[in-house]
Amino acid sequence: MPETGKSRRSAVWPVAGRGRIGRNEVRKVETETKTFRALDYRYGGGWCSEAVAAQLSWGYRMLEADCSDTVRERLCVALADLTSVAGWTSFDAGQSDAAHARFDRALQLARAGGDEVLASNILYRKGRVFLHHDAAIDALEMFRLGERAAEQGGSMLMLSVLCANEAWAYAKLGDRDLALASLGRATDAFERAEDAVAPVWARFFGETDLTAMAGTVHTELAVTLDSAYASAAITELTKVVKSYGCNMARSKSFCLVMLATSHLLEGDVDQAAAVVDDALAKALTLKSSRFMDRLTPLKKAADYRSDNPDARALGERITAFRSVAA
Structure with a gap:
């Protein structure tokens, strides 16, 4: 503890x-x-x-x-x-x-x-609250305000963070073109960022985190538009979960849940089950309401394949975990 x-x-x-x-x-x-x-x-x-x-x-x-x-x-x-x-x-x-x-x-x-750069970081975080509750339009408003603050403060790193999260919001809205365009802007801004001058509260966002956001966007597109995007998400998120250390346990757990969701959307129930077991085991050390909420799309994907006994068992494990952790 x-x-x-x-x-x-x-x-x-x-x-x-x-x-x-x-x-x-x-x-x-x-x-x-x-x-x-x-x-x-x-x-x-x-x-x-x-x-x-x-x-x-x-x-x-x-x-x-x-x-x-x-x-x-x-x-x-x-x-x-x-x-x-x-x-x-x-x-x-x-x-x-x-x-x-x-x-x-x-x-x-x-x-x-x-400090406009810190203001941009706060606006990003406020936007994430909206995004978590599926208020993507409100989230986009915060991210755009954050973009302007990041530009005024001259922070390419925060601009990258905000563009990546805009991509996630657009993916939630099912807008593939804007999602992928924003993800491209995030990558471009990240490549121009100078890590040496990043403030302490922005240093969390490194190459692994940018890849995690790409995996997040592709998972969201697989959920909202076309399961074909799950393949790219699997490639990105598999790389990410190998890179995160114990100091980023929550982020790793989130990525494992999205990875399992993408495996399910591709029809690989066995691999999804293995990843879920890893995610739930790691989440035992967490006290995060968001983690519980992040299990919802995964449970829906398992329920969608409920004709498969392994998918049904996976959904039951998620339900049991939520009940114990509540």
């Missing part, structure tokens, strides 16, 4: 309104944010959403303290990032309304600190 950091809260930051804060206090906020981000990636938002919220409440009180303008700007950015992590963990814990509220607050803080 991961350390949430609750017990360290009062020792980390100063009491609001007493004295003057400087870079050291802001660095402590940044360090805590880095810790929570790592916990979220590895174990899911359910492990740390309450602890992040507690730190956030304390952190906002720092805004009342005296500091220089330079420190104030950096503090706003640091708290924007922490608030964004709080929003993401809320989202992963199944609390979408709280996630939206925190992303809105994070966006205000990022802009108060003059």
Whole structure:
């Protein structure tokens, strides 16, 4: 069970309104944010959403303290990032309304600190909440706003992230041409990105993650349009699940679910079952409401082939897992 950091809260930051804060206090906020981000990636938002919220409440009180303008700007950015992590963990814990509220607050803080690139990242995350709930049009609006912020901030990496997620939204809408065009834009922006200057909250998106997004888009197109896209998804996602380490356990589990879905759509029930077993075993360490939701398309694909006893058994395993994990 991961350390949430609750017990360290009062020792980390100063009491609001007493004295003057400087870079050291802001660095402590940044360090805590880095810790929570790592916990979220590895174990899911359910492990740390309450602890992040507690730190956030304390952190906002720092805004009342005296500091220089330079420190104030950096503090706003640091708290924007922490608030964004709080929003993401809320989202992963199944609390979408709280996630939206925190992303809105994070966006205000990022802009108060003059960081348009962080603003683009927050808009991407807000868009992902909409996308998860099949509100693809609303998601696209957020991603487009994020694109503009990424361009204003000069971040090709965030532009790549946003274009890749636009591709996913278009695939959900069944628009193959726009989905593939956006995926091409994502690849082009990624090739022009300079990894050395990427901020800490954008470094998650490397070559493996771009390939994962391609696999996601092709899986979605296979679900919404034509099962022929499952072949490309299988190639991409097989490569991805071999690349992700234990520090990205949630992302790997998501990709395994999509890989199993694509195998089912291709008619390879045996391989789908093997991949599902791997996904469910890895998910035992997670506390992620999103993982449970991601099982829905897979269950539908299994139900579609319910005339096959192995597919039927696969669907029953998913139902049993959800029941135990609920």
